[in-house]
Amino acid sequence: MSSGYLSLLKRKVKMNRSKRNKLINNFILASFILGLVTMVSCETYDYVSPQEYIDREMKLLDDFYTAIIDTVDNVERSWIEKSTAEAVDTVDNRNGSGMLLFHTKIGEGDSVKLYKRVSYRYIEYQILTYTDSVTNEEIPGMYLYSSNEYAEAPVSYTTFPKNDATSAYNARIPQGVNEAILNMRYGGECRVVIPSSINSNSSYITTIFDLRVTYLEN
Numbered sequence: 001m002s003s004g005y006l007s008l009l010k011r012k013v014k015m016n017r018s019k020r021n022k023l024i025n026n027f028i029l030a031s032f033i034l035g036l037v038t039m040v041s042c043e044t045y046d047y048v049s050p051q052e053y054i055d056r057e058m059k060l061l062d063d064f065y066t067a068i069i070d071t072v073d074n075v076e077r078s079w080i081e082k083s084t085a086e087a088v089d090t091v092d093n094r095n096g097s098g099m100l101l102f103h104t105k106i107g108e109g110d111s112v113k114l115y116k117r118v119s120y121r122y123i124e125y126q127i128l129t130y131t132d133s134v135t136n137e138e139i140p141g142m143y144l145y146s147s148n149e150y151a152e153a154p155v156s157y158t159t160f161p162k163n164d165a166t167s168a169y170n171a172r173i174p175q176g177v178n179e180a181i182l183n184m185r186y187g188g189e190c191r192v193v194i195p196s197s198i199n200s201n202s203s204y205i206t207t208i209f210d211l212r213v214t215y216l217e218n
Helices: 003-044 050-066 079-086 165-171 175-181
Strands: 068-072 075-078 089-093 099-105 117-131 138-147 155-158 189-194 207-216
Touching: 050 079, 050 117, 050 138, 068 079, 075 079, 079 099, 099 175, 117 175, 165 175, 175 189, 175 207
Parallel strands: none
Antiparallel strands: 068 075, 089 099, 099 189, 117 138, 117 155, 117 207, 189 207
């Protein structure tokens, strides 16, 4: 075997060893980075159960209800006290579905009935918190979310039983809105508080709707 061939063979072996060592080093580095990312992810990921989300929502809703927002004759009033005082009538189903309705105008037309077409206009708010810049305190409030007040047409659908979640899903109507409308008359107006449990579109956020019935099938 010639000396030139042996020299070439040694260079190839040396080169292969170098490639092998480089691959091993890259593999070790990749494994270290993957382990570090996994460790950081495990340390920072905080699982929150659906029940915890519901509990947070209900705590915020209770804080919103009891927050002092008005003073009349030196008497402080919470949001719920003010809303009750200004309402024509109320429907309190907080111990049932969770809905709380304040009639602001009793319509003069017929009552809304099951399985009848109805149309309504709405303004929708969400109950969220904001941080007070002075006290750094988290304060609950209602914030405008959406409205069809000036849309070309009102929302129209066929009413369904208040506990019928399937019909609510198919009609894309919040259960709480349907429940409120079943307590209304043609031409009536109301403000209704709807927890996420009866509004599948709200992602654990309580919503408030101002509703106005504009059409009712005879």
